Amino acid sequence: MTPAEKAQARAVSLRRIGALFIGHRRQLAVVVGVIVISSVLAMVSPFLLREIIDVALPDDNLTLLVWLVAGMVAVAAATSALGVVQTWISTRVGQRVMHRLRTDVFAHLQRQSVGFFTRTRTGEVQSRITNDIGGMQQVVTSTAGSIASNATTVIATLVAMAALSWQLTLVSLVALPPAVYWTRRVARMRQAITAQRQRELAELNVIIDEGLSISGIQLSKTMGAGDAQIARFTESSHRLIDLELRSELAGRWRMATMNIVFAAIPAAIYLAAGLPFSTMSIGTLVAFTGLQAGLFRPLMSLLDVGVTLTSSLALFQRIFEYLDLPVEVEEPARPVRIEHVRGHLRFEDVTFVYGDSETAALAGVSLDVPAGSSVALVGETGSGKSTIASLIARLHDPTSGRVTIDGVDLRDLSLADLASIVGVVSQETYLLHTTIRENLRYAKPDASDEEIVTAARAAQIHDLIANLPDGYDTMVGSRGHRFSGGEKQRIAIARTLLRDPRILVLDEATSALDTETERAVQRAFDALAVGRTTVTIAHRLSTVRDADQIAVIDHGRILESGTHESLLDQGGRYAGLAR
Missing domain, CATH: 3.40.50.300 (P-loop containing nucleotide triphosphate hydrolases)
Incomplete structure (x- = not known):
């Protein structure tokens, strides 16, 4: 497959993934609304903190201090409650999408002819329904909410940082282009590894189905093939260890480097604030660095979601491959009914x-x-x-x-x-x-x-x-x-x-x-x-x-x-x- 064909397959897969959520647009709209409100509320806290440090504490204004502290507590309580609502709705939608995928695949396979099942190993079919759809659960149940939440938080945080200091905001974004580049590299690596891992899981399922069914056990015992079956299972399981490690460690050094860079930027800002020509107040500095820390977390989460989504395309493609199988023995569009069957x-x-x-x-x-x-x-x-x-x-x-x-x-x-x-x-x-x-x-x-x-x-x-x-x-x-x-x-x-x-x-x-x-x-x-x-x-x-x-x-x-x-x-x- 050429790079252009791969890109086209990816685009089609993303459209199909999005189509799974079409029937839940109202619930998703509510989730997005909750996320926006929660993100905007969260941006209030740094400004309240700035007022505490720059105004309430230096002026010994106890009344203002109480109101500002109460405001911070209220914001935290409100965002936590909204987070619970968001999680409940998004998880409920995700589980319904998972249910639909499972039932659609099972129903479509039920309509396949006997010829399909004579050509396909039983363990392979089971692996598609259990391992592949199970592996998609995190993507389906949390990815949409995570993207909306983190994207909204990033945008709101950038607006708040720019309001405090647009110059320091530009400095904070220096590491963004290389972070996006390395994330895309890591995503492609994990997608290839995920496809290999799912094929190996299918092979393991086949070995289990063939080796632990009653017929398989009888054959193994009568043929003295028990040790060979154990060795076959052990080798497949060992290959899975390697694939799981590669999947987890793919790009970790690159991402660790980016974390170091992100950690170095606040240090540079503290240094800049201490220079003789700096006019930034302590409250603004604390509020800005707090926002900056709040920016990097959702930004890295957003990039990680991109990695997860890209690598999970291998799972979606395996499921869509089954859903796209032609039905060889189809139901008639307009069935004829024999009122009194004679049996000729x-x-x-x-x-x-x-x-x-x-x-x-x-x-x-x-x-x-x-x-x-x-x-x-x-x-x-x-x-x-x-x-x-x-x-x-x-x-x-x-x-x-x-x-x-x-x-x-x-x-x-x-x-x-x-x-x-x-x-x-x-x-x-x-x-x-x-x-x-x-x-x-x-x-x-x-x-x-x-x-x-x-x-x-x-x-x-x-x-x-x-x-x-x-x-x-x-x-x-x-x-x-x-x-x-x-x-x-x-x-x-x-x-x-x-x-x-x-x-x-x-x-x-x-x-x-x-x-x-x-x-x-x-x-x-x-x-x-x-x-x-x-x-x-x-x-x-x-x-x-x-x-x-x-x-x-x-x-x-x-x-x-x-x-x-x-x-x-x-x-x-x-x-x-x-x-």
């Missing part, structure tokens, strides 16, 4: 290509499954059977052609309506780390206990659940590892059946079941398939021989289709698989 499923010359692959996973697939009938897809591993199932559930959209239900293109149905029509039970079972009851209700949050039991009975899992000490309130454990593969699969089957879908997709749904349980579940499926459209994918032909039609898939194409008997009579690929 059709593939019309469907071709599908994964990502940048040069080979089509499906090529010209046409399939007609009348409402209430069953179709079985058979073929070797990788032939395209599961891809067909994913298109029915609209986990992907066809590259060309279309898939319809009752004549309506799936792309014209809302995703929620499609999910209520199509139920999928796959060979890869995923259970949430909660109770069996809540796992089942995930499919239908308002399901009654009676409906849950009915679905569990249909999936041949109710008796096992009922015999557990906690019954349906039993925790399934991380990813359901408390149960065997067959038990998990039957829970997943019950979860799908609870939604009562008109189209049932069974993608190797009984692959983890023993023969006896498979027969029981198959009988349940046969009973439930009455009146439903059923798409079954299986390797064991014994489970599909009674299907109304069987389609043999090979390299993304349908080689032959028909009933079990007709395909055997043809003596083609299906007959070979049967043998």
